Amino acid sequence: MSASARWFTAFRAAAALVLAVLVVVSAHRWRAERQSFDDGDSVEPSSRTQITSTVFVAKPELVWRAPVALDVAEQSIHESSNARDDAGATSADGSVETARELETASASVGERDATAATTTSNATTTATATAKSDEPCALHLFRHVSKTGGTTVRFWFERQTVLGEWEYPIPYGASREEWEALKTAWTDAARAYVNGTRAVPPRTLVEVRGHYPNSWNAQNFANVVFEDVLAMKEEFADSCSVTTSYLVRKPVDQYASYYAYYVHDGMEEEIKKEQAGESTKNVWGRSLHEWAATKQDMQTRELLWEECVHHLRAPTYEKNDKWTKDCITVSDEKWARVEALVGQFDVVGTTERFNEFLHVVGKIAGVRDLRYVFSNTGTNVDKVDKEALEVTIKNVTTRDAALYAYADAALNAAIEHHFGSLQTFRRVVDSYEAATVKHGTRHYIGGKPDFTPKYKWVKAEDAKLQDVPTVQLPMWVMPDGGGQAKAYMVQEKVVLVEREKAKAIRTCIKGCSFD
Missing domain, CATH: 1.20.5 (Single alpha-helices involved in coiled-coils or other helix-helix interfaces)
Structure with a gap:
């Protein structure tokens, strides 16, 4: 040579x-590249930790996201890393996990291969893709019942929009017109993606709660909205991910939280007026127990959402012709409808096992960042004697108790179906919970982010005054991919903007809670 x-x-x-x-x-x-996250509801890390392990078997995208765009060199490195993971990975304690266990435990739905480019037209920036994405088109609907952890889910959904990965386009209290517009737009976009005329798949999150600004979607959930989603699920069974979820809370905890959030202040105000000689009314009752004894099966009734559902938030002794005994009581016929409805959700979980519920939803829907912090945390609920309350409500929550037992068992079944075994799954969740960081009064469940998302939501008028271009993300099917802001009393139009270009806009509507 x-x-x-x-x-x-x-x-x-x-x-x-x-x-x-x-x-x-x-x-x-x-x-090491991780996502930010947003506020969550008042829930602690899962207490179901009898199966423990220090081994982390989930792939990185379970808690950390992959960059939206990769250059050729980074893509090559990522593929090499994945190949090493598939062959077997070494955990933090030095043990080796097989490729099969990694595949079983992973909550990933795949990596993005599409690159992203940005084009600007006048004052609007539209993010576009240079190639058809290999991610499935997706729609996930969450049915929110009061004081079960739904605010956490909402803020988690909102965070996905500022990360630039999903849209969340209609209010949780949506009208018929809003729902019909979204259904039509998403269906058209999904069909276009499937037949190759749309490069980027629609990826849409929906919350149904009712109350504000409209109750139509909750009133017509079972007979219209859910039926529409099931039809979409059937049409796109081979090409898109159309999934649903629902949370149930232990009745005593839901009643305590409901009382603290919706009832306590009104009752205390009335008592003070009476003591001052300014009132002789007694519409609220004089105690938590007096109030709770009149409110039957609150979670079941709100899920059904019939004409007397507003009775739940009303003063104890307020009269209304619509609030008849037949309306307030959950009959056998109504319960049969509840059983049929709940059995069709893809994931039914419990608030007490919120972290486990979140992991299953993340896997089936394809939402990769699972981190959150508490929200709606109050002090009044800590003062409730739950043992005494449980005795008070025992005979008025028989349906709610049965619903909770079903949800707990259904979550176990979903975990085994999607993750292979409860033991393997617990290893993933244990590692996620172990990464929790306490900063001041906040608990960052799953870890604290180390960078700021690219986007944020601001009032359209503020963006116009500051000459900040608005953004339309490529997975959106609606022009305002975060229109549900009005549900939190923001009646003005909101727009998505790049943070770097909007530093002069100090008022942020959504996506800035952790800044």
């Missing part, structure tokens, strides 16, 4: 060694 040939061979060996080192370093850096 000539000297030049020997030199060339040595050079190639050295280059291969350097490349291998770069792959390992870059793979570690890849795992």
Whole structure:
């Protein structure tokens, strides 16, 4: 062999060694890039930790997201990292996990291969894709019943929009017109994606709660909205992910939280007026127990959402012709409808196992960032004697208790179906919970983010005054991919903007709770 040939061979060996080192370093850096997250509801980390392990078997995208765009070199490094994971990964304690266990435990729905480009037209920026994405088109609907953890889910949904990965376009209290517009737009977009005339799949999150600004979607959930979603699920069974979820809370905890949030202040105000000689009314009752004894099966009734559902938030002794005994009581016929409805959700979970519920939803819907913090945390609920309350409501929550037992069992079944076994799943959730960080009064469940999302929501008028271009993300099917802001009393139009271009706009509507 000539000297030049020997030199060339040595050079190639050295280059291969350097490349291998770069792959390992870059793979570690890849795992370090994490997402931000938003406020969550008043729930603690799961207490069901009898199966414990220090082994982390989930792939990085379960808690950390992949970048939206990759250049060729980064894509190559990522593929090399995935190949190493598939062959077997070493956990934090030095044990080796097989590819099969990694595949079973992973909540990932795949990596994004599409690159992203940005084009600007007048004052609107539209993010577009250069190639058809390999992610499925997706729609996930969450049915929110009061004081069960739904506000956490809402803020978690909102965070996905500022991360640039989903749209969340209609209010949780949507009108018929709003629901019909979304259904039509999403269906058209999904069909276009399937037949190849749309490059980026629609990815849409929906919450149904009612109350404000409209109750139509909750009143017509079972007979219209849910039926529409099931029809979409059937049409796109082979091409899109159309999924649903629902949370149930232990009755005593839901009643305590409901009282603290909706009833306590009104009752206390009335008592103070009476003591001052300014009132002789007694519409609220004089105690939590007096109020609770008149409110039967609150979660079941709100799920059904019949004409007397507003009785739940009304003063104890307020009269209304519509609030008849037949309306307030959950009959056998009504219960049969509840059983039929709940049995069709893809995921039914419990508030007490919120972290487990979130992991299953993340897997079936394809939402990758699962971190959150508490929201709606109050002090009044801590003062409730729950043992005494449980005695008070025992005979008025028989349906809610049965619903809760079903939800607990259904969550176990969903975990086994999607993750293989409860033990493997608990290893994933244990590691997620172990990453929790306490900062001041906040608990960052799943870890604290180390960077700020690219986007935020602001009032359209503020963006116009500051000449900040608005953004339309490529997965959106509606022009205002976060229109549900009005549900939190923001009646003005809101728009999505890039944070770097909107530093002068100090008022943020959504997506800035952790800044």
